[in-house]
Amino acid sequence: MSHSGSGRLDSKIAGCLLCVIRSLSVCGALDEEELRELARLSQRVRFGSKMPLFAEGDHSDAVYNVSEGTVRLSKLLPDGRRQIVGFSLPGDFIGVAPGGFYGISADTIEPAMVCRFMKDHFARFVESKPHMLQRMNDFAQQELIQAQDHMVSLGRRSAEKRVAVFLIGWRNRLRVIGRAAKTVYLPMSRQDIADYLGLTVETVSRALTKLERDGVIVIVPGGVRLMDARRAEALAAA
Numbered sequence: 001m002s003h004s005g006s007g008r009l010d011s012k013i014a015g016c017l018l019c020v021i022r023s024l025s026v027c028g029a030l031d032e033e034e035l036r037e038l039a040r041l042s043q044r045v046r047f048g049s050k051m052p053l054f055a056e057g058d059h060s061d062a063v064y065n066v067s068e069g070t071v072r073l074s075k076l077l078p079d080g081r082r083q084i085v086g087f088s089l090p091g092d093f094i095g096v097a098p099g100g101f102y103g104i105s106a107d108t109i110e111p112a113m114v115c116r117f118m119k120d121h122f123a124r125f126v127e128s129k130p131h132m133l134q135r136m137n138d139f140a141q142q143e144l145i146q147a148q149d150h151m152v153s154l155g156r157r158s159a160e161k162r163v164a165v166f167l168i169g170w171r172n173r174l175r176v177i178g179r180a181a182k183t184v185y186l187p188m189s190r191q192d193i194a195d196y197l198g199l200t201v202e203t204v205s206r207a208l209t210k211l212e213r214d215g216v217i218v219i220v221p222g223g224v225r226l227m228d229a230r231r232a233e234a235l236a237a238a
Contacts, residue, residue: 024091069112
């Protein structure tokens, strides 16, 4: 191996070892030597805002671990409308497709960094690491439970309560990655939130305005400030 190639590999390994979200990701199951092995398979890729990682129907040749930024996951409905199925934050692992093609699309909402692994190489690595496979299965089960809860939320709650559920859930996810704050950072647009909650953008705007009028939140540039977090949590739990 050339000195430059060795230097790049050393840099990748150091990046993995020092990664601040490693404990939150599938990589958290690996010891240092296994992490070095995984780093050899990875390619760190930086994306600008509103750039695609992969599109629904594309051949699924790679999987991705988000390390910076926010990624939007979406699916096209038969009538041509877009349904957002989720938002990925640092620590989330995306792109796993049971067949040969991606079932959803993924694009960045803001500048992002991901670790990309070629699917075949990654599959062979995981097969030799049962503890990592178990961690991936645990994550998949958590995502399934979250998806089921989301479907129940869409069917049984008013628009105001759906928006409250989203705000509290997003706040909690930001807390996990060390971004706890009274102001909940919202990189996605109101249209994105509407497409995720099964509402129109006008309905989302009205719900946010009502929450602000009731003293629950204050709408600020780039997000909302929770003025009465307990009341927001009560609405989300109702």
